[in-house]
Amino acid sequence: MQEDINKRIVDDFVANDVSFVTTVPCKQLAGVIDEIDAREEIHHIPSNKEDEGMGLCAGAFMGGKRPAIIMQNTAIGVTINTLATLTQYYRMPLPMLISYRGELGEPVACQVEMAVHTKALLAQLHIPTYHFHHRDDVEELDKIIKYTFMCNKPVAILTDASFWGGY
Amino acid sequence: MIRSEILKEIAPILRDQLVVCNIGIPSQELHAIDDQPSNFYMLGTMGLASSIGLGLALSQPKPVISIDGDGSVLTNLGTLPTIANNPAGNFILLIIDNGSYGSTGDQPTYAGRKTSLAKVAEACGCETVVECAAEDTGRVLQEALDSGEMTIIVCKCESGNAKMPVITMDPVVIRDRFMKAVSA
Numbered sequence: 001m002q003e004d005i006n007k008r009i010v011d012d013f014v015a016n017d018v019s020f021v022t023t024v025p026c027k028q029l030a031g032v033i034d035e036i037d038a039r040e041e042i043h044h045i046p047s048n049k050e051d052e053g054m055g056l057c058a059g060a061f062m063g064g065k066r067p068a069i070i071m072q073n074t075a076i077g078v079t080i081n082t083l084a085t086l087t088q089y090y091r092m093p094l095p096m097l098i099s100y101r102g103e104l105g106e107p108v109a110c111q112v113e114m115a116v117h118t119k120a121l122l123a124q125l126h127i128p129t130y131h132f133h134h135r136d137d138v139e140e141l142d143k144i145i146k147y148t149f150m151c152n153k154p155v156a157i158l159t160d161a162s163f164w165g166g167y
Numbered sequence: 168m169i170r171s172e173i174l175k176e177i178a179p180i181l182r183d184q185l186v187v188c189n190i191g192i193p194s195q196e197l198h199a200i201d202d203q204p205s206n207f208y209m210l211g212t213m214g215l216a217s218s219i220g221l222g223l224a225l226s227q228p229k230p231v232i233s234i235d236g237d238g239s240v241l242t243n244l245g246t247l248p249t250i251a252n253n254p255a256g257n258f259i260l261l262i263i264d265n266g267s268y269g270s271t272g273d274q275p276t277y278a279g280r281k282t283s284l285a286k287v288a289e290a291c292g293c294e295t296v297v298e299c300a301a302e303d304t305g306r307v308l309q310e311a312l313d314s315g316e317m318t319i320i321v322c323k324c325e326s327g328n329a330k331m332p333v334i335t336m337d338p339v340v341i342r343d344r345f346m347k348a349v350s351a
């Protein structure tokens with residue numbers, strides 16, 4: 001089941017011509033990152049920090065590729081300046097598949113501390129935000145990716161523990 | 168030599184290449200010396216010139232030169248391992264190392280003290296790293312372009328800024344004309 005959802009997500013990215021993906025791992029994202037790594041259609045460049053990854057994506061976009069970033073919600077803080085002064089200021093599209101740690105089912109208390117700020121920060125940045133809680137929510141991913149490249153904005157897809165099927 | 172003198176000297180080389188230029192006075196100087204649609208000026212986001220340049224180089228075949236600063240590389244030091252481990256033969260990172268945060272009033276950086284960015288780049292796994300004196304930048308840059316090998320150039324120069332106007336071009340215009348130059 002877990003494998004199916006990872007494959008499904010990456011299929012949607014590939015079907016939308018996303019060919020440059022940067023990642024910083026999260027336990028919840030391990031399967032999808034493995035799947036990204038395994039696909040020939042996708043150039044996977046792991047980054048050391050998420051703002052660095054957004055810089056790579058900006059370059060890839062200007063080079064004619066459709067980029068995406070996969071990261072944990074704890075990275076929202078370190079990427080705010082980059083989202084505002086690079087991605088949004090220059091009007092670049094960026095689908096952000098984000099593990100929403102610190103939600104129901106979370107075993108690590110510290111993760112809750114950024115979870116409570118996650119949606120507020122994204123809302124403050126006027127970033128369109130979708131929250132995947134039920135397994136079926138993945139059905140919207142294809143449309144969300146199309147929407148991102150239609151409007152040239154960063155768009156957040158928050159994926160919580162319930163969506164991933166717990167720990 | 169200070170940064171603006173180096174940029175003046177290498178402008179004829181830069182003119183025909185895709186250039187991603189560091190935030191602040193470096194971009195203002197390049198813009199004033201020789202504005203080109205093939206220049207991507209960073210108006211903010213200190214530290215990401217090297218990342219943007221690498222992403223661009225990995226995504227299309229034309230040579231890309233990122234003009235960075237020592238302070239900006241220090242703030243995004245994680246970029247060097249990423250560059251080293253994802254080599255692009257069409258990528259040149261030109262670090263203008265004036266040992267200071269030039270744009271904000273020449274406050275000293277650690278690169279001007281004990282830290283060698285060339286050695287850091289080597290330790291990160293970058294295979295072709297050239298440290299040079301300001302006067303040699305043009306020659307070293309041309310050799311790097313001719314070699315077709317990914318090269319990190321650390322150009323040691325004096326601290327100081329030329330007085331140039333702020334860039335008032337809209338960011339979307341900068342990006343749009345740059346993308347047209349990329350795909351031309």
Ligand SMILES: Cc1ncc(C[n+]2csc(CCOP(=O)(O)OP(=O)(O)O)c2C)c(N)n1
Pocket residue numbers: 081170189190191192193211212213235236237238239240263265267268269270271276
């Ligand atoms: C996050 C952030 N912190 C601080 C600044 C202010 N700032 C703008 S340019 C700059 C100096 C950059 O120094 P360097 O990369 O060495 O370039 P130089 O001007 O010396 O060529 C600083 C500190 C900023 N723009 N963003």
Ligand SMILES: [Mg+2]
Pocket residue numbers: 236237238263264265266267268269
């Ligand atoms: Mg400097």
